[in-house]
Amino acid sequence: MHTLATAQLWVHDQDEALAFYRDKLGWTVRADVSPPELGGFRWLTVSPASQPDVAVVLMEIPGEPVFDAETKEQVQTLLAKGAVGALFLATPDVQAEYEALVGRGVEISEPPAERPWGIDTGFRDPSGNHIRLAQLVDIPVTA
Amino acid sequence: MKIATTQLWVFDQDEALAFYTEKLGMEVRSDVTMPELGDFRWLTVSPPGQEDIAIVLMAIPGEPVFDAATVELIRDLTGKGAAGAVFLTTDDIHRDYETLKARGVEFSEPPEERPYGIDCGFRDPSGNHFRLSQLSGNF
Numbered sequence: 060m061h062t063l064a065t066a067q068l069w070v071h072d073q074d075e076a077l078a079f080y081r082d083k084l085g086w087t088v089r090a091d092v093s094p095p096e097l098g099g100f101r102w103l104t105v106s107p108a109s110q111p112d113v114a115v116v117l118m119e120i121p122g123e124p125v126f127d128a129e130t131k132e133q134v135q136t137l138l139a140k141g142a143v144g145a146l147f148l149a150t151p152d153v154q155a156e157y158e159a160l161v162g163r164g165v166e167i168s169e170p171p172a173e174r175p176w177g178i179d180t181g182f183r184d185p186s187g188n189h190i191r192l193a194q195l196v197d198i199p200v201t202a
Numbered sequence: 203m204k205i206a207t208t209q210l211w212v213f214d215q216d217e218a219l220a221f222y223t224e225k226l227g228m229e230v231r232s233d234v235t236m237p238e239l240g241d242f243r244w245l246t247v248s249p250p251g252q253e254d255i256a257i258v259l260m261a262i263p264g265e266p267v268f269d270a271a272t273v274e275l276i277r278d279l280t281g282k283g284a285a286g287a288v289f290l291t292t293d294d295i296h297r298d299y300e301t302l303k304a305r306g307v308e309f310s311e312p313p314e315e316r317p318y319g320i321d322c323g324f325r326d327p328s329g330n331h332f333r334l335s336q337l338s339g340n341f
Contacts, residue, residue, distance in 0.1 A: 060227060060249060060250065060251075060292065060298065061226075061249055061290040061291065061292045061298055061334055062249055062251075062252060062290060062291050062292070063248055063249055063252055063255055063257070063288065063290060064289050064290060064291040064335075064337075065288070065289035066205070066208030066257075066288060066289075067208075067286065067287040067288065067289070084203075094317040094318070096317045097317060102318075106205060107203055107204050107205060109204055110204050110205060113205055113255050115205065115208075116289065118287075126284060130279070130282060130284050133275055133278065133279050133284070134279060134284055134285075136275065137272070137275055137276060137279060137285070140272060142268060142272055142275075142276060143276070143279070143285055143286075144209070144286075145208075145209040145260075146205065146207075146208060146209070147205075147206050147207035147208070147209070147258065148203045148204065148205055148206060149203065149204055149206035150203040150204070156203055175236055175238060175239070176244075192203060193206075195206070
């Protein structure tokens with residue numbers, strides 16, 4: 060049966076995104092390929108060092124023939140508002156991760172705070188994608 | 203840190219739940235409604251065997267999170283398949299394609315040879331774009 064291999068985030072600039080995820084979050088590049096048959100398309104994926112089997116593709120917003128100009132602009136607008144992509148990260152020690160990220164220059168808009176689901180912090184990637192990093196309490200399936 | 207959950211916007215969480223569990227065969231990882239957050243419902247699913255990663259099927263919030271124009275834009279883009287995407291892999295794409303088709307998943311693209319393997323595509327009921335691939339090489 061199938062496996063969830065890759066989640067997608069739209070990004071404004073793949074090199075800028077790569078620098079953020081690799082150098083600031085400390086993630087590993089899983090693939091960075093541009094098959095000539097695909098006309099300059101670049102498949103760029105990253106994930107935390109401990110997760111070689113799952114990745115996030117940092118996807119450039121395509122123009123024609125994939126998206127018309129209006130669609131591309133809509134994606135850019137939503138992306139800038141932080142309303143299109145989101146990623147939820149988990150850690151056993153949110154305070155330590157928070158300090159490490161701040162030390163590497165990540166601007167954390169929401170410092171660690173107690174929530175019903177654990178201790179949670181939030182920030183954006185350079186394109187506007189919304190990232191939450193939480194130290195979770197066990198949430199059971201209730202329905 | 204690790205990636206725990208990726209997000210897809212959905213128009214209707216119950217409709218999405220039925221699709222992901224009954225048609226795709228995924229399992230519910232959490233389904234929690236938080237009264238202290240205005241009955242916000244955190245609903246996550248993932249394939250069997252992948253307990254440590256999930257997709258949150260997120261209802262599009264209105265005010266005060268998003269204004270009406272933003273909600274409309276999210277709905278429009280999601281419906282076009284331009285908001286969210288998830289990439290699934292398999293070791294036998296023809297078997298999985300037939301299984302999913304038999305369960306009523308409508309494929310926009312049947313399995314085809316690509317530079318990176320054999321690949322097909324479908325949408326969830328809200329429009330989110332799924333690719334299912336049997337990969338080769340560096341992908």
